[in-house]
Amino acid sequence: MNNVINAIDLKIGYSSNSILANIEELKIKQGEIVSIIGESGIGKTTFLKNIAHLLKPISGTLEILNSDDTPERGEVGYIPQNLGLIKHETVFFNVLEGAICNESILRSISGLHEEKVIDKVEEAIELMNLSNKIDEPIKRLSGGQQRRVAIARTMAQGPKLILADEFLSELDDKTVESVWKAMMDYANSNDITLVIVEHNIERAKLADRCFKLEKNDEIEYSILSEVKI
Amino acid sequence: MNIKRKKYPIFLGFILITTYLVFVDLVDGDWSSLENSLDNLSTFFYESLWPPNWKVIEAQSYPVCERNWDFLCSPAYIGITETLKIAFVATGLGFILSLPLATLASRNLYSDSIAIPFRLLLSAMRTLPSIIWAIFFVILVGLGPVSGVLAMTFYTIGYLGKMQYETIEGLSNDPLDAAKAMGLKNSEVIQRVVIPETANNLISQLFFMFEYNVRHGSVIGIVGAGGIGYYISTYLKFLQYDKVIALLIILFIVVVIIDLISIKARSYFVDGDTFKSPSLFENFFRVK
Numbered sequence: 001m002n003n004v005i006n007a008i009d010l011k012i013g014y015s016s017n018s019i020l021a022n023i024e025e026l027k028i029k030q031g032e033i034v035s036i037i038g039e040s041g042i043g044k045t046t047f048l049k050n051i052a053h054l055l056k057p058i059s060g061t062l063e064i065l066n067s068d069d070t071p072e073r074g075e076v077g078y079i080p081q082n083l084g085l086i087k088h089e090t091v092f093f094n095v096l097e098g099a100i101c102n103e104s105i106l107r108s109i110s111g112l113h114e115e116k117v118i119d120k121v122e123e124a125i126e127l128m129n130l131s132n133k134i135d136e137p138i139k140r141l142s143g144g145q146q147r148r149v150a151i152a153r154t155m156a157q158g159p160k161l162i163l164a165d166e167f168l169s170e171l172d173d174k175t176v177e178s179v180w181k182a183m184m185d186y187a188n189s190n191d192i193t194l195v196i197v198e199h200n201i202e203r204a205k206l207a208d209r210c211f212k213l214e215k216n217d218e219i220e221y222s223i224l225s226e227v228k229i
Numbered sequence: 230m231n232i233k234r235k236k237y238p239i240f241l242g243f244i245l246i247t248t249y250l251v252f253v254d255l256v257d258g259d260w261s262s263l264e265n266s267l268d269n270l271s272t273f274f275y276e277s278l279w280p281p282n283w284k285v286i287e288a289q290s291y292p293v294c295e296r297n298w299d300f301l302c303s304p305a306y307i308g309i310t311e312t313l314k315i316a317f318v319a320t321g322l323g324f325i326l327s328l329p330l331a332t333l334a335s336r337n338l339y340s341d342s343i344a345i346p347f348r349l350l351l352s353a354m355r356t357l358p359s360i361i362w363a364i365f366f367v368i369l370v371g372l373g374p375v376s377g378v379l380a381m382t383f384y385t386i387g388y389l390g391k392m393q394y395e396t397i398e399g400l401s402n403d404p405l406d407a408a409k410a411m412g413l414k415n416s417e418v419i420q421r422v423v424i425p426e427t428a429n430n431l432i433s434q435l436f437f438m439f440e441y442n443v444r445h446g447s448v449i450g451i452v453g454a455g456g457i458g459y460y461i462s463t464y465l466k467f468l469q470y471d472k473v474i475a476l477l478i479i480l481f482i483v484v485v486i487i488d489l490i491s492i493k494a495r496s497y498f499v500d501g502d503t504f505k506s507p508s509l510f511e512n513f514f515r516v517k
Contacts, residue, residue: 052410073412084407086425097421101411108417157411 002066003027004161004193005051010060012043012050013221019058020046021213021222028209030160031191033184035204038213042222044197045081047213048163051195052078065160074101077159079167083150087139091130091149094138095121098157124155128182144175151183161193168203176203277468281475285460305479308457312446313483315377315456320439322378323385327351328431330386331393332419337405338397339415348394354387363449377454381442389438396430397423436491440484447480 005028013020020043028034038044049055050062053070064071077098078084085094099120100108107113125134128148138146147167154162164183168176180203187194198204215222285305288294294302332338334347357365362383366376404426408418424431450458451465457476464472 049406052406054406054410071412075412076410078407078410080403080406082401082403084401084403084405086404086422088428089425093421093425097408097413098411100417100421101413105414105417108413109420153407159411163410 002030003063004030004032004065005195006061006063006066008061010050010062011058011221012046012055013058014046014055016058019221021224022219023047023060023224026211026224028193028195030193031188032209033187033194033196033207035196035198035207035210036213036224037198037201037204037210037227038222040199042213042215044213045165047224048078048165048195048197051161052076052163054078071161074157075160077154077157077162079150079154079162079164081165081167081169083146083167085138085146085149085153088137090135090137091125091141091152092121092134094149095124095152095156098124098153098155101157120156120158124152127155127186128152142175143171144179147171147175147179148182151179151186155186158190159192162187162195164194164196166197166199169199180206273470277470278474280471281478282469282471283475285472285475285479304460305457305476308450308460308476309479309483311374312443312450312456312458312480315374315381315454316439316442316446319378319381319385320435320442322382323389323438324435326382327386327390327393331390331397332415332423334390334394335397335423337400337402338418338423351387351390351394354383355391356387357384359384359445360448360452363452363454367453372453372455374455377446377449377456380449380454381445384445385438385442388441389434392434393427393431396427396434400426432494433491436487436494440487440491443487444480444484447477 005026007023007026009025010023011019011021012023036044036047046055050057051064053064053076062068065075086097096113096117099117100113102120103114103117107117122131122134125131128151130145130148130152133141133145138149141149150167162183168179171179183194184206186192194207196204196207204210210227211224212227213222213224286300286303288299288302289304289307296302300306330347330351334344334351336344338344359380362380363376366379370376370379400423404422405418408422413421446456447458447461450456450460451462453459457480461473461476464470464476
């Protein structure tokens with residue numbers, strides 16, 4: 001089975017003078033669900049942004065989907081901590097943002113979307129039980145519904161790898177359970193690799209494997225190690 | 230927080246003392262020019278400025294005007310409509326041209342190697358005030374509203390462009406990161422994230438710029454670039470200050486009306502539950 005993420009002796013941070021974390025070796029296979037835990041400010045989000053090619057590693061090897069180059073259009077889905085939704089726009093508009101990865105830039109810019117793209121949007125919205133909210137602006141939705149929109153956007157995109165950054169924070173237990181289940185079901189049924197940064201250890205344990213970023217007394221930066229769950 | 234608050238009086242005191250010292254240095258001990266200033270102001274106000282001469286809203290004898298209503302042939306109407314037309318076209322053109330330049334100058338969308346040259350270009354366009362642009366275009370295309378439109382358009386691009394790239398750079402990183410991680414191209418990120426997220430600010434800036442350009446119509450007209458400024462300049466030359474003040478009052482009323490329309494228009498772009506369109510009273514007195 002192919003490695004979707006392959007990191008060797010990877011140093012991450014914002015400059016070579018301030019290395020946040022070192023990942024000696026990390027191999028994540030296709031279809032695996034992996035959680036990353038650790039204290040605030042330890043480098044979890046920075047690591048996720050490196051995987052998403054939003055930041056460049058300081059040194060080392062980082063291959064995503066068997067390439068150290070920028071992934072192909074639509075191959076990586078990223079759900080930031082604050083979801084990254086366009087608050088004044090509707091559910092449809094936001095989910096369409098993911099779906100346009102499946103068509104040419106010309107079609108996307110001109111607004112002449114292919115029928116299959118619109119179908120993907122409607123299908124994702126229906127799967128997330130948001131059909132009755134399709135024309136609602138995001139800011140009028142509850143926290144749980146907004147997270148469902150973020151998942152629907154990623155579903156409509158159809159990525160091979162999903163990166164989610166503490167996207168369940170500030171939700172009540174019941175909502176967390178339903179959103180988490182929706183995400184897991186989607187990843188499992190489509191053989192998608194899911195990397196979740198999570199502060200809640202109980203939820204992190206639901207993943208196939210769990211990694212922890214932590215500092216020790218000898219070195220300034222944190223290191224990633226697998227935690228037995 | 231408390232420490233910062235304690236520093237405010239010291240900071241204000243420092244500004245006051247520095248301002249006073251620099252002013253004393255500028256005056257260089259010669260305070261005589263200020264001695265009779267209040268008397269001079271009072272004489273000028275009551276003998277030359279007040280009351281305003283409302284003949285400016287009556288029909289002028291030249292050029293020949295055959296409209297039915299006198300007011301439609303008056304310098305005030307002709308001047309202000311030309312100024313509004315110049316400002317409208319210049320603001321529209323400036324907005325259309327500044328937006329692509331502003332996105333290219335935004336450092337959260339493009340690398341420094343692209344953003345910095347475009348910032349310098351916008352900065353260069355802003356460095357020259359609209360009156361200098363007006364002189365330049367009057368020389369280039371001659372007297373009249375076309376040079377006024379060109380002058381205002383150039384200044385609008387520089388000024389509006391700066392406001393736009395600052396707004397774009399103030400965007401939250403999350404929607405941009407999500408879009409970039411998906412692999413969307415910059416043109417798509419601009420269309421699907423940047424414009425929707427900044428629309429309200431961009432429209433607000435557009436109205437501000439239109440109002441600014443209407444006000445500046447009185448300045449650029451002075452160098453022959455058309456509009457109400459042409460009449461103001463003529464009355465100034467003939468020392469008819471009472472007519473100047475009448476035109477300035479009309480200009481002030483027009484600017485206030487534009488301001489009110491812009492506030493109302495903004496409310497259409499933001500949903501009712503987050504932005505309550507203020508009443509006329511609230512606009513001026515900030516009562517909530």
